[in-house]
Amino acid sequence: MIIHNVPVLEDNYSYLIVDESTKEAAAVDPAEPEKVVKAAQQHGVVLKFVLTTHHHWDHAGGNEKIKQLVPGIKVYGGFKDNVKGCTDQVDNGDKISLGADVSILALHTPCHTKGHISYYVTSKEGEDPAVFTGDTLFIAGCGRFFEGTAEQMHQSLCVTLGSLPKPTRVYCGHEYTVSNLRFAVTVEPDNIKIQQKLSWAQQQRKAGHPTIPSTIDEEFETNPFMRVDLPELQEKVGWNSAVEALREIRQRKDNWRG
Secondary structure: OEEEEEEEOOOEEEEEEEEOOOOEEEEEOOOOHHHHHHHHHHOOOEEEEEEOOOOOHHHHOOHHHHHHHOOOOEEEEEOOOOOOOOOEEEOOOOEEEEOOOEEEEEEEOOOOOOOOEEEEEEOOOOOOOEEEEEOOEEOOEEOOOOOOOHHHHHHHHHHHHOOOOOOOEEEEOEOOHHHHHHHHHHHOOOOHHHHHHHHHHHHHHHOOOOOOOEEHHHHHHHOHHHOOOOHHHHHHOOOOOHHHHHHHHHHHHHHOOO
16 A cells, blocks of 8 residues: 655645555545645545544545545544544444555544544555554644543553554654654653654654654654553653553643743
8 A cells, every 4th residue: 555645734634545456545634625636636546435533624624525526435434423524434443445455444542532533554464554543643642632531542542552563654633743742852851762753853844844654663662642551651740540641741731832
């Protein structure tokens, strides 16, 4: 499979997932549908369906328009989220096929919204899988707890997404990486891997390049929200439970002005 990122709005990412043998493609969160359709044309692929991670306008707001631009296109979205333009609801464990070789597994990752879905995508043997995490998991960060609890975010990040194979590529919904890593340094000032990734991310952005993808492995090394199961991190933030540490770090991030 090939993955193309399509920058949209101010700092969002839409994506094209392409099955190479059939040139069939899925669009993830096409918030600016004209831009996504144009990208599909430029890459010579045929859009078959939309994968919506959650109901917020900057992710689902282009669904109705893309249905006009691509007649008959299916729009998938979580059944607990009121996703605009949704034609086919998905729940945890549902599978979708794309072309000949691409398989997509819906993972319910609630908290940012109650019906948030992350899409785990696998292809031919030997290819690293990918996961499209919307606003649940960011590179070195996580989404705000708009419709859920710290318990849910811990389950979504550390259990559901954390149990995916370590080389799984992480494609998130926003370019927040530099800011997230600058905050992560305040949580773990002596974590060399965070400092190294921050330096790399700053260089990427300065050159006009994206910081996606990350990997699940990298997130366990540099994302404070995915490191809360570590006793040393819990100690740093004054708690002895993963969920309380996660809640504490999220509150600090909400109030952090960087």
